[in-house]
Amino acid sequence: xxxxxxxxxxxxxxxxxxxxxxxxxxxxxxxxxxxxxxxxxxxxxxxxxxxxxxxxxxxxxxxxxxxxxxxxxxxxxxxxxxxxxxxxxxxxxxxxxxxxxxxxxxxxxxxxxxxxxxxxxxxxxxxxxxxxxxxxxxxxxxxxxxxxxxxxxxxxxxxxxxxxxxxxxxxxxxxxxxxxxxxxxxxxxxxxxxxxxxxxxxxxxxxxxxxxxxxxxxxxxxxxxxxxxxxxxxxxxxxxxxxxxxxxxxxxxxxxxxxxxxxxxxxxxxxxxx
Numbered sequence: 001x002x003x004x005x006x007x008x009x010x011x012x013x014x015x016x017x018x019x020x021x022x023x024x025x026x027x028x029x030x031x032x033x034x035x036x037x038x039x040x041x042x043x044x045x046x047x048x049x050x051x052x053x054x055x056x057x058x059x060x061x062x063x064x065x066x067x068x069x070x071x072x073x074x075x076x077x078x079x080x081x082x083x084x085x086x087x088x089x090x091x092x093x094x095x096x097x098x099x100x101x102x103x104x105x106x107x108x109x110x111x112x113x114x115x116x117x118x119x120x121x122x123x124x125x126x127x128x129x130x131x132x133x134x135x136x137x138x139x140x141x142x143x144x145x146x147x148x149x150x151x152x153x154x155x156x157x158x159x160x161x162x163x164x165x166x167x168x169x170x171x172x173x174x175x176x177x178x179x180x181x182x183x184x185x186x187x188x189x190x191x192x193x194x195x196x197x198x199x200x201x202x203x204x205x206x207x208x209x210x211x212x213x214x215x216x217x218x219x220x221x222x223x224x225x226x227x228x229x230x231x232x233x234x235x236x237x238x239x240x241x242x243x244x245x246x247x248x249x250x251x252x253x254x255x256x257x258x259x260x261x262x263x264x265x266x267x268x269x270x271x272x273x274x
Contacts, residue, residue: 004028005050010036016063022047029053030069035060044068046092051075059084070094070116077101078122083108094140095119102141107132118142118164126150126165131157140164142188150175150189155182162186166212174199174213181205190236191215198222198242202229212236222247222266235259242266245274 002025009018010033018034020026021044029052030045040061046068053076054069064085070092077100078093089111098120106115107129115130118140125148126141136157142164150170154163155177163184170192176199178184185207194216200223207230214236221244226232232251236259243265246252257270267274 001025002027005031005045007031007033010034013037014039016040017042017044019044020048021045021068025049027051030055037061039063041087042066045072047071049073053077054079054082056081058082061085063087065111066090068092069096072096074098078103078117080105082106085109086111088112089135090114092116093120098122100124102127102130102146104129106130109133110135112136113159114138116140118144120144122146124148126154126170128153130154134158136160138162141168143167145169147171149173150178152177154178155180155184158183160184164188165192167191169193171195173197174218176201179206181207184208186210188212189216193217195219198237200225202226204228204230207231208235209233213240215239217241219243219264221245226251238262246271 001023004027015037016039026048032055035055035057041063050072056079058079059081065087074096080103083103083105088109094116101124102122104127106127112133113135122144128151131151131153137159146168149172152175155175161184166188173196174194178187179199180201181203186209190212197220198218202225211232218240222242224247227247227249235251235255239262242263246266246268260266260271
């Protein structure tokens with residue numbers, strides 16, 4: 001189906017849900033008057049061909065709980081006023097053409113449980129205030145132009161379970177808080193510029209269904225404490241500067257050589273003997 005979103009929609013002044021999801025052919029811009037719909041709670045336009053920017057006065061939508069405009073052609077920056085939406089629980093802006101920084105005061109969105117911003121052109125640092133969103137469970141910032149270091153406080157968030165920071169320009173070291181049993185079970189830091197050693201802090205509270213540290217500049221040995229982790233399903237350390245013998249036992253006994261290739265001098269099963 002094709003067409004545009006008519007400004008006439010704004011005449012429905014008690015509208016609480018706008019769902020035009022995956023129609024593929026809806027184009028044009030988001031009507032500026034949409035912010036006059038003060039009862040709007042669910043704004044879902046995922047999977048269309050929308051252009052233009054998000055409303056700068058989006059904070060007028062004080063009842064808004066879901067904002068999903070993923071998989072469109074939205075440009076411009078994330079409005080700084082978004083942090084003044086007290087009911088916002090789900091933000092999905094993935095796969096657009098957004099630029100600029102992530103709003104520094106995003107930690108004010110206390111009800112937020114999902115913040116999905118991957119596959120845009122966002123730049124600047126990861127705001128440290130994100131760690132103040134105590135309900136946040138899923139954070140996806142992958143495939144942007146984000147730089148700076150990873151805030152250590154991300155590893156102290158009470159319910160954060162998935163963290164995707166892959167394919168950015170992040171530098172510095174890996175915070176030990178992310179590996180020692182933070183509750184994060186999917187951690188992807190691949191394809192960045194991370195340096196230093198892998199923190200030797202794994203223990204019985206460390207549980208990862210996916211741990212991807214590949215394509216960085218990590219050096220030194222693989223920590224033996226990884227074997228003390230409660231569970232690690234997928235581990236990828238390829239394309240770093242790691243050296244020394246690969247530890248034995250779980251999870252290394254079920255990993256393939258591809259998880260370790262293109263390092264400086266790793267050896268031992270599943271690679272060649274030392």
